[in-house]
Amino acid sequence: MAEAHQAVGFQFTVTPDGIDLHLSREVLRHIYLSGVTSWRKRAIRFKNGILTGVYPASPSSWLIMVIAVLSTMYARGDPSLGTIDWIKEALPESDYLTAQTQTVVSAVVFATGLWLVLIMLLRYTLKALLSHHGWIFECHGRKSFSTRVWLNVVRILSGRRPLLFSFQASLPRLPVPSVDETISRYLESVRPLLDDEQYKQMETVASEFKKGPAPKLQRYLKLKSWWATNYVSDWWEEYIYLRGRSPIMVNSNFYLMDLMYVTPTHRQAARAGNVIHAMLQYRRKLERGEHAPLRALGVVPMCSFQYERMFNTTRIPGIDTDFVQHLSDRKHLVVYHRGRFYKVWLYYGGRHLWPSELELQFQRILNDPTPPQPGELKLAALTAGDRVPWARARLMYFSEGVNKTSLEAIETGAFFLTLDDEAHGYDPEKLKSLDLYAKSLLHGKCYDRWFDKSFSLIAFKNGKMGVNVEHSWADAPIAGHMWEYVLFTDSFQLGYTLEGHCKGDVNKGLAPPTRLQWDIPVACQEIIEGSYHLAKEIADDVDFHGYVFDEFGKGLIKKCRTSPDAFIQMALQLAHFRDKGEFCLTYESSMTRMFREGRTETVRSCTSESTAFVRAMEDLKQKKDECLALFQKASEKHQQMYRLAMTGSGIDRHLFCLYILSKLMGIDSPFLKQVLSEPWRLSTSQTPQQQINLMDLQKYPRYVGLGGGFGPVADDGYGVSYIIVGEDIVTFHISSKFSSPETDSYRFGQNIRQAMLDIRSLFDQKNHTKIEKVVKKTL
Known part of the structure; x- marks a missing residue:
């Protein structure tokens, strides 16, 4: 057990002479590294939050504004037209503030207020410009003079190197047609x-x-x-997604496929290791807002709101309506293989696991010969059937004990991974290869994907990959954006050894994946079977x-x-x-x-x-x-x-x-x-x-x-x-x-x-x- 392995780093014994305390230097080092990583992450998020909050201006422009106002005052001018004096009079009296200090503080307050006003003016100007859509009705490749001028003004006001969410406050509202x-x-x-x-x-x-x-x-x-x-x-x-009470498998969820002609490696665990490491890189940039926003013509920004719930998100079933649960950074994922569920930690010593380390963990799961527990094999069929039976079963059988703990591990994970025991992919020489590949991604066996997760990653036995995406949180282009990043990072940046393994050393000291435990009563198993049979009918009809x-x-x-x-x-x-x-x-x-x-x-x-x-x-x-x-x-x-x-x-x-x-x-x-x-x-x-x-x-x-x-x-x-x-x-x-x-x-x-x-x-x-x-x- 991973928890037991980590617990041995801290031991104490009560003796007649007092408490004999034993500390593991390795554990303390990991605690230190985790803290450093956490604070670094907070600092980067804080910095990027400020950059996004003041966009299209920059924090340095505030300093320029303050210096400009102070310089004008020292030149015996008053750019505020008396506002600085009014602020100075409004300041509370203090023995620590001299008259000159009060003047400087008042000038800084005025400059800050003027800077904020200019930011709002820039934002509303940009919003007004982005409300113009005449360019989209022009013939392709033939931009009018007015459109070229408009594009250049938008480009100037957009600033340099915007972050993913920089334009959100400047985007216009969707108009109501007559x-x-x-x-x-x-x-x-x-x-x-x-x-x-x-x-x-x-x-x-x-x-x-x-x-x-x-x-x-x-x-x-x-x-x-x-x-x-x-x-x-x-x-x-x-109303279109969350209130629907029919199965979301096939009816709502959609899928994304792998590369058409290329399979970087045929080793299942290695391909999953590289792909998941690339996903973690994407998630880190996403949480920091460091991805470049998508822009039409390289200028007109698209809304980035849907990206926020890509990871750490699950659709939770309800009797009348479902709801989307989105959490902050999660450090694990849950893996399904041959009817067993495993919890795999994605961090070690404050960093992401390297691809070789992820490959090791997945290979351990593939090598595990233990059978599924009673009711575990088809448990995920609950997410493939009607929503009401799943909601009731969740309340009745998964609200306490080991079932609650294990279900929380699935629902709070970064995403879901299935190590599939079948081989699929596009082969032009094999009839219906693409048909079978698509059906596997769309519904699988009806119990080997967790259809409620924001997305389930599927790694096939031959190294091919695919994604099944829950639809309520976002539309296909959003998941497609992530998937493009992952496939190209996997192929062109991470790569594989000549034997098809992930590059890098293997840390065999990693704690093995944790097997999730279940205590599923017979009544619940009957509900699971009912959901499975309904889902199977839907899948067989596709x-x-x-x-x-x-x-x-x-x-x-x-x-x-x-x-x-x-x-x-x-x-x-x-x-x-x-x-x-x-x-x-x-x-x-x-x-x-x-x-x-x-x-x-x-x-x-x-x-x-x-x-x-x-x-x-x-x-x-x-x-x-x-x-x-x-x-x-x-x-x-x-x-x-x-x-x-x-x-x-x-x-x-x-x-x-x-x-x-x-x-x-x-x-x-x-x-x-x-x-x-x-x-x-x-x-x-x-x-x-x-x-x-x-x-x-x-x-x-x-x-x-x-x-x-x-x-x-x-x-x-x-x-x-x-x-x-x-x-x-x-x-x-x-x-x-x-x-x-x-x-x-x-x-x-x-x-x-x-x-x-x-x-x-x-x-x-x-x-x-x-x-x-x-x-x-x-x-």
């Missing part, structure tokens, strides 16, 4: 999905809502937008297909002067129509992180323009140049909708908040009820890449990620996640349900492939037409 604009855009979005009679009925219901409860609900929503930091995010987290499209990629699409995202979205519309013979309400996730505490907004990709393009493609009589014109029109419409969503003028979050208000106020709205009950039969999302410039992708083209994915949203629909990898590859992650006779993930993947090729052929035809014109002119 009801008229939202309803108008909503009706436009559903027009291609409704016949004339249905559309006329929807117009009538929408008109009644506008004339009835809408103004009242809008007033309350505007009041909330003035009072709260973000009028959407807290309700989105509570029809997954992963497809690497390598015919062409972003490079060729950009040459066609088209947005890669719009190109893929139009391909998805065409593929879906061919797959099902109809159009459907389509969800594409876009971010609103240009606003403080912004999360996501919906882009409704199925538009009148996209349906016209799809119908033209399916009409054999339609000419290709006409199809191309319709495609370009549909793409431009999609880009416009994406920009509106990013700049706070989306449809769905506004309607969602109005619906929540109507429920809270007891107002029945047929319009809002119908809007919120419409199923998203095609749910899509793009996984971002290259958020961190740690590696030159052109120099190392094989070091590309596979992206990630999620489960199907509708029972009879598809979930599609895609990542545009480099210049020549697009990877699709497609999910649906076997229980639906209308869907087939493999079939849909083939339809996507053909749709991509068919759209490209339109541009081939365009180029061919240009060549013909040139030839004719020459003749």
